[in-house]
Amino acid sequence: MPEPDLQFKSLDYSDPMVARILDAAEQCIHRFGIRRTSMGEVARVGKLSRGSIYRHFGDKRSLIEGVFRRRQQVFLDSAEASLEKESSLVDKLTRSVVLGRRDMREGLFASLAETEPETVAMMFLDPRFYQRSVSFWPPHIRLAQAQGEIRADLDEATIVDFIVRLAVSLVMFPHMGVALKTPREIQAYLQQIISRGLG
Amino acid sequence: MPEPDLQFKSLDYSDPMVARILDAAEQCIHRFGIRRTSMGEVARVGKLSRGSIYRHFGDKRSLIEGVFRRRQQVFLDSAEASLEKESSLVDKLTRSVVLGRRDMREGLFASLAETEPETVAMMFLDPRFYQRSVSFWPPHIRLAQAQGEIRADLDEATIVDFIVRLAVSLVMFPHMGVALKTPREIQAYLQQIISRGLG
DNA sequence: GACTGAACAATAATCAATTATTGTTTATTT
C-alpha cells in the first residue's frame, strides 16, 4: 500500500454524493466481501454512474478505505457518546472494550470475517488500523489526570500507548490466561492493572 | 480446526523418524510456504516414504502443526536460557519481546510472511498460538514475587495474563503511540507500567 | 514391527481460454 491519499484525508462525509457512494459500497461489502464487490455493482446499488465513483474516489482501494474509515469514525463517535456516561478511566476503558468486541461481532467486520477472514486478520495486524483509536484517548486521559485518578507525572503518550494496547488486546483476545468476558470481569482486571501495575 | 489431536500431544521430538520428518517439512515450508508444500515433497526431502509420514502424523494438518509446535518449543527453550541471565521480571519481559521480534523477523515466520502473509496473520490471531507462552511465565512470576519485585497479593493467573498480553502486544505492534524499538526503550516503558501502573 | 512403493478414489490445485472488472477517456446531458 502506498502513502495515504491526501485527497482522501479531506473526504467530506456530508457530501450527499460521497455518502451515497459509501452507503452503496458498504452494502456491497457487507454482502459480498471486498474482493467480490465490483465498482459496477456499487454504481448499480447506489443508482449512479461508475464515472462518478471514480470522480470522488480515485480507485477501488480508496473507496474501500473510505468505507472503513467512515465506519471507524461512526464507531468512535458512538463510543465517545457512550463514554460520557462513565466517570472513571477504568470504566471508560471497560466500556470501550465491550463496544469494540460488539463491533467485531455484529458489524461490517463480522460479515467480512465470514466472506474474507484473512482480510480481517490482515487488517487487525496493520498498525494504521489503530491510529484513530490512539488519537481518541488523550482528552479522557487528561481528565483522569486532572481528577487524580491517574498520576500526572507519566508522559501522556506513554499512557495513551498503554491504554490502547490494553483495549486492542482485550478486544482481540478475551482470554489470555484469565477469562475476561463480562464487563465486570474486564473492569475488575483493569482496575487492578491500571491503578497499581504489578509493583 | 477441530480439537487438538491427542496423539499429537505426546509427540516425541527425540524419535529420529519424527525429527527427520519435521526437519524435512520445515525445510519445505521455509521454501514453499504451507500451501505449496506437498507431503510428496516432504517425503523426497526427508528421504522416506509418504506412508511413514502418515504413520507418524495423521494428515498434513497435523504435520504442519507439529512443525510449528516444535519451532515454538525451540524458541521457548532458547528464551528460557536467555532469561536466566536477567535478574528482574521487567528485564526478562524486555528480553522476551526482543527475542520474539527477532523470531518474527528472521525465522520460519519471516519466510511464511513472504509466501503466505494471510496465513501468518490468521495464526497470530488464533488464541491457541499463545498457549505455550502462557504456561512459560508462572515460574518467573513466582520468583519475582518471592524477590519482592512484584506484589504477592495479586492472583498469579492475572499476572500471567497481563505479562503475556504485554509481550504479545509489543511484538505485534512496536508502535502504538510511543516508539518502542530498542531494548532500552522497551525496558523503560515496561518498568514504568509494571511497577506502578497508572495510579 | 516398521518402512517402502505402488495403486486407487476423492478432492484440491493448476492451467489455458474466456469473461469480467478496472481505470481512463470522451461526448452528451443536466
Add this chain to the structure above:
DNA sequence: AAATAAACAATAATTGATTATTGTTCAGTC
C-alpha cells in the same frame, strides 16, 4: 461544473478441463 453512459485497453477473475495431491490400503522387504 457535475453526472451520465459508452467505449476501450490492460489486467484480474472465472471457468471447465486437466493434473496433482491427499489419504488410504495393500503387498513386499528389512
